[in-house]
Amino acid sequence: MKCIFCKVDTTHDKSVEHILPESLGNTEHWLPAGIVCDKCNNYFAIKIEKPLLESSYFKLNRSYQEIYNKRGRIPSVPAVFLSKSDSFGAHLSTYGDSLYFQENEDIVKLQNLSNKNTTFKLVMQLPPKCPEPNSMDRLLAKAALEALAYKAINHSLPLDEIVNHDALDPLRNFARYGNGKKWTYHQRSLYDINKVWQDHDANELYQCLHEFDFLYTEDQELYFVLIIFGIEYAMNMGDTDIEGYITWLKEHDNKSPLYIE
Ligand SMILES: [Zn+2]
Structure with missing residues (x-):
């Protein structure tokens, strides 16, 4: 078997690759060992996923949505306590309806002051x-x-076609090496991050952290459409522009391809 990014032989590679980081709550969408080599897996984790997970958008949402990382922790939220005469920094973690303070010098000072009835x-x-x-x-x-690749596996299709398909090389190289033309993507807010959905069959309420699918347009363009935290992202897999997606949206009342039968 060959890596779908760098095409090296992966017979002895052992990394399981998550399509989205586990720290974004993804436990279900992953590829077995051998599809992405250990080196590419490691590269993506450090160079692409880590900086994004540490960005304020993802870090704060991971905290407010209470998403545990691989080590079982939730990122803390920076906060400030203000009184008429003082201010103190703090790091807070949220669990359920409660807030927890990370112990530091500022917190100790704050506790001493609050004994004196300071608001x-x-x-x-x-x-x-x-x-x-x-x-x-x-x-x-x-x-x-x-x-x-995930879709191919689930439909028992050969992965060679993905590895050997020349038309996917620009996308592959951009992902792995940042090479070539810069890829653009379409982004829009679809629903609130806290939206609660109802599963009528199971009679259960749930929150959707991410979902994805592909759109094949009449102009034979293939788009990857992904929703994370209620924001929809669409990327053309064969070319760097997204004009075809904008046209498709206009023709479909701006509905998401993920919510069209
Ligand atoms: Zn590789």
């Missing part, structure tokens, strides 16, 4: 509405190719 106002940072512009491009390129 403090707590100011917490809220997440930005969306990620930084263009920050998602290589993650989307990586996830797009991996989602294609």
Whole structure:
């Protein structure tokens, strides 16, 4: 078997590759060992996923949505306590309806002062509405190719076609090496991050952290469409532009391809 990114032989590679990081709550969409080589797997984790996960958009949303990382931790939220005469920094973690303070010197000072009946106002940072512009491009390129492999496996199709398909090389190289033309993508807010969905069959409520699928347009363009935290991202797998997607949206009342029968 060959790596779908760098095409090296992966017979002895052992890494399981997650299409989206586990720290974004993805436990179900992953590729077995051998599809992405250990080296590419490691590269994506360090160079592409880590900086994104540490960005304020993802870090704060991971905290407010209480998504545990691989080590079983939730990122803390920076906050400030303000009184008429003082201010103190703090790091807070949210669990259910409670807030937990990370012990530090400022917190000890704050506890001493609050014994003297001082009133403090707590100011917490809220997440930005969306990620930084263009920050998602290589993650989307990586996830797009991996989602294609995921689909092939689930339909018992050979992966060689993905590895050997020349038309996928520009996307592959952009994801893995940042080479060539810069890939653009379409982004829009579809629903609120806290939206609760109802599963009528199981009579259960649930929150959707991510979902994805492919759109094949009449002009024979293949788009990878991904929703994370209610924001929809679309990337053309064969070319760097997204004109075809914008046209498709106009023709379909701006509905998401993920919600069309
Ligand atoms: Zn590789």
